[in-house]
Amino acid sequence: MATQHSRSAARIMMAPAVVLLLGWMLIPLIMTLIFSFKKYLPMRGGDLGWVGFENYVRFVSSSAFWPSVSATLIIVGGVLAITIVFGILLAILLNQPMWGQGVVRILVIAPFFVMPTVSALVWKNMFMDPTNGLFAHLWRFFGAEPVSWLSEASLPSIVLIVSWQWLPFATLILLTAIQSLDSEQLEAAEMDGAPPLKRFAFITLPHLSRAVTIVLLIQTIFLLAIFAEIFVTTGGAFGTRTLTYLIFQRVLESQNIGLGSAGGVYAIILANIVAIFLMRIVGKNLDA
Amino acid sequence: MARSVKTQRKIINTAAAWGIGLLIFFPILWTILTSFKTEATAIADPPVFLAFNWTMENYTAVLERSNYAKFLWNSIIIAGGSTILGIIIAVPAAWSMAFVPSRRTKDILLWMLSTKMLPAVGVLYPIYLICIKLGILDSRIALVIILMLMNLPIIVWMLYTYFREIPGEILEAARMDGASLKEEILYVLTPMAIPGIASTLLLNFILAWNEAFWTLNLTAANAAPLTAFIASYSSPEGLFFAKLSAASTMAIAPILILGWFSQKQLVSGLTFGAVK
Numbered sequence: 332m333a334t335q336h337s338r339s340a341a342r343i344m345m346a347p348a349v350v351l352l353l354g355w356m357l358i359p360l361i362m363t364l365i366f367s368f369k370k371y372l373p374m375r376g377g378d379l380g381w382v383g384f385e386n387y388v389r390f391v392s393s394s395a396f397w398p399s400v401s402a403t404l405i406i407v408g409g410v411l412a413i414t415i416v417f418g419i420l421l422a423i424l425l426n427q428p429m430w431g432q433g434v435v436r437i438l439v440i441a442p443f444f445v446m447p448t449v450s451a452l453v454w455k456n457m458f459m460d461p462t463n464g465l466f467a468h469l470w471r472f473f474g475a476e477p478v479s480w481l482s483e484a485s486l487p488s489i490v491l492i493v494s495w496q497w498l499p500f501a502t503l504i505l506l507t508a509i510q511s512l513d514s515e516q517l518e519a520a521e522m523d524g525a526p527p528l529k530r531f532a533f534i535t536l537p538h539l540s541r542a543v544t545i546v547l548l549i550q551t552i553f554l555l556a557i558f559a560e561i562f563v564t565t566g567g568a569f570g571t572r573t574l575t576y577l578i579f580q581r582v583l584e585s586q587n588i589g590l591g592s593a594g595g596v597y598a599i600i601l602a603n604i605v606a607i608f609l610m611r612i613v614g615k616n617l618d619a
Numbered sequence: 620m621a622r623s624v625k626t627q628r629k630i631i632n633t634a635a636a637w638g639i640g641l642l643i644f645f646p647i648l649w650t651i652l653t654s655f656k657t658e659a660t661a662i663a664d665p666p667v668f669l670a671f672n673w674t675m676e677n678y679t680a681v682l683e684r685s686n687y688a689k690f691l692w693n694s695i696i697i698a699g700g701s702t703i704l705g706i707i708i709a710v711p712a713a714w715s716m717a718f719v720p721s722r723r724t725k726d727i728l729l730w731m732l733s734t735k736m737l738p739a740v741g742v743l744y745p746i747y748l749i750c751i752k753l754g755i756l757d758s759r760i761a762l763v764i765i766l767m768l769m770n771l772p773i774i775v776w777m778l779y780t781y782f783r784e785i786p787g788e789i790l791e792a793a794r795m796d797g798a799s800l801k802e803e804i805l806y807v808l809t810p811m812a813i814p815g816i817a818s819t820l821l822l823n824f825i826l827a828w829n830e831a832f833w834t835l836n837l838t839a840a841n842a843a844p845l846t847a848f849i850a851s852y853s854s855p856e857g858l859f860f861a862k863l864s865a866a867s868t869m870a871i872a873p874i875l876i877l878g879w880f881s882q883k884q885l886v887s888g889l890t891f892g893a894v895k
Contacts, residue, residue, distance in 0.1 A: 337800070338719060341716075341721075344714060345711070345727070347711070347712070348712035348771060348775060349731075351708065351771065352734050352771060356737065359749075360741075362742075362748070363741055363744070363745055366744065366745075427632040427636075428628075428629050432636075435636045435637060436640075437879055437882075438643060441875060441878070442647065444871065444877075444878030446828065446829040446845065447831045447846070448835075452852055452853065452863060453646055453863070453864075456860060457646075457650065457860055463662040463858075465649070468666055472665065504890060504894050507886045541893075555738060556738050558740070558832045558835070559846070559850070562835060563853045575740045579743065582740075583744075583747070591743075595741035595742065595743070596741065598740060599737060605736075612893060613729065613891050614725065614729050616893045
């Protein structure tokens with residue numbers, strides 16, 4: 332039984348975290364909203380007054396907008412497909428009896444702990460460099476012409492780098508979910524003569540559906556925001572300018588704050604649509 | 620008969636898992652190996668795997684040429700400072716939500732989580748402007764505060780899930796025995812909460828160490844941590860594979876080691892307790 336005294340103490344203890352997060356959320360958000368309705372060019376005259384929805388219209392009608400949407404969709408969709416499909420297969424494999432399971436787990440998880448700038452640069456130079464990269468060596472070995480990956484196949488290359496970073500996360504979560512699967516159920520199905528594929532489709536996969544949804548939502552939120560991988564590999568060139576990168580360029584490179592802020596508001600709305608679904612799942616879990 | 624089939628399956632599983640595991644780990648292994656090669660060996664065609672003259676010259680070159688110690692120190696201060704500050708602010712909040720829950724606790728937790736979903740790029744300019752106005756652009760204190768706020772929702776959530784597993788009866792018993800709120804926290808709760816706090820510390824230190832949006836956009840010469848140091852190798856230094864590898868190895872080694880200890884917390888921490 333919580334007393335009146337402990338209730339007010341609890342409120343005081345919660346206050347710093349709540350107040351700080353409220354400020355962290357509201358102050359920049361309100362500023363972005365205000366800027367988005369202004370013509371605001373710090374390097375060329377500063378605040379040039381209100382312009383209504385002009386920035387919102389200009390952001391979506393600029394020639395860079397739709398390519399950035401498709402680049403974003405390709406990267407997010409490609410990485411999600413790869414990490415989830417391979418994540419499920421890898422999780423099932425790692426759940427089988429084997430020697431040295433702990434070590435394999437460590438090997439598989441390792442990429443997640445590599446900072447994004449390192450993984451992007453290592454892939455860009457040591458693997459994808461058209462003259463000295465390992466892929467170039469391999470291509471020449473088979474008598475093929477080396478590919479300059481990041482300009483000729485820029486989007487697949489980025490998808491590969493980012494998938495390498497996120498596969499461990501998907502695998503680890505799906506593995507945790509698989510381990511909670513009741514093995515008796517699988518054994519019973521095996522006894523009844525259900526073939527492996529059917530056991531996978533009717534027992535394992537349904538059991539994993541919640542974990543897959545969570546991986547999907549969490550990764551989407553992080554993938555929509557990837558930045559360093561593009562910053563150090565292509566700098567947004569060769570069709571790799573995502574929505575996030577486009578907004579970054581509008582704000583910091585061309586210093587068109589109004590336009591960039593309108594883009595920022597679009598990004599916030601987009602992320603919130605994904606977040607609502609994630610919060611529902613997490614919220615349900617809180618009640619249990 | 621059945622036994623040999625089982626062993627056979629185990630051998631196949633082991634081979635497949637090790638093969639895939641090594642394939643996934645290969646870029647890291649290759650980076651570490653390359654860091655011990657000379658620049659000429661590093662780009663040799665066909666590539667040399669192990670049979671080369673191991674050298675430390677790249678490490679000394681990186682340490683001499685760049686102010687590596689300063690970047691490392693910045694990373695430690697920023698990641699460590701933001702994590703510790705976050706824990707100090709989050710422990711009381713998580714404590715009160717776990718032990719004195721009210722009708723609004725769930726809403727507050729979910730709202731905190733929602734702040735984590737805001738895309739950083741959407742508020743890039745406001746934060747940039749605030750830093751300029753306060754004169755803290757390119758300072759460690761700015762990044763300590765920003766990364767703390769960024770990770771605060773995760774810290775509160777992780778601590779909350781750990782605290783909720785501590786049986787409330789123990790706290791009530793202490794209260795019955797006349798323990799004050801301070802004593803209750805100091806002598807009863809803290810010892811039981813230390814493992815949870817330690818895991819939270821570990822995971823958030825890793826997340827802050829690897830953060831590469833704010834650290835790249837808000838730092839220049841003074842406060843740049845290792846993420847920005849490596850990004851500066853983008854070109855043309857990046858073409859010196861051996862030195863790039865040495866710099867990369869130094870930036871990721873501490874976190875790889877810490878990361879292996881945090882595998883378990885990773886799942887519940889990053890899924891906000893939705894997968895355990």
